[in-house]
Amino acid sequence: MDRKAISDLRQRIFWLREDREKLENSLFRPKKMIRASLVFLANYCGKKGCRCKKGFPHGPYPYLSEKRKGKTRMTYVKKRTLDEVKREAEEYARFQHRLARLRKLNEKIRSLFEQIRDLNCRKVEEYRKVLTERKKNIQRQENEKGN
Numbered sequence: 773m774d775r776k777a778i779s780d781l782r783q784r785i786f787w788l789r790e791d792r793e794k795l796e797n798s799l800f801r802p803k804k805m806i807r808a809s810l811v812f813l814a815n816y817c818g819k820k821g822c823r824c825k826k827g828f829p830h831g832p833y834p835y836l837s838e839k840r841k842g843k844t845r846m847t848y849v850k851k852r853t854l855d856e857v858k859r860e861a862e863e864y865a866r867f868q869h870r871l872a873r874l875r876k877l878n879e880k881i882r883s884l885f886e887q888i889r890d891l892n893c894r895k896v897e898e899y900r901k902v903l904t905e906r907k908k909n910i911q912r913q914e915n916e917k918g919n
């Protein structure tokens with residue numbers, strides 16, 4: 773067993789757990805969020821003779837873009853609520869980003885534990901070899917007694 777390798781793995785896990793604890797603490801008390809992202813889209817009303825027909829669209833206007841059952845739904849955002857909605861959408865994005873980091877950290881930690889496992893693991897093949905050796909030894913001893 774490689775003691776140095778295992779002690780390095782242990783150290784790396786300790787550091788990652790510190791990172792994870794900080795990250796988790798930052799997730800405990802999120803500010804108000806809205807489950808969507810804020811996007812700005814240009815509009816084409818399609819009316820005859822309108823400037824948008826000539827390539828000068830209206831807007832851009834703010835929308836909340838949300839995923840529902842695999843589809844994207846847009847909801848127009850009124851100007852007086854824009855600041856509030858923007859803040860909430862940003863907080864949601866931040867939270868989601870941190871969750872993704874948490875997932876990666878957990879995967880990393882798990883893979884390091886798997887390495888520790890593998891360094892401490894013997895294969896059944898090795899166990900079989902030991903059994904075969906033992907059997908041979910016993911036979912040899914019996915043969916010697918018999919002689």
Ligand SMILES: [Zn+2]
Pocket residue numbers: 816817818819822823824825830
């Ligand atoms: Zn138009």
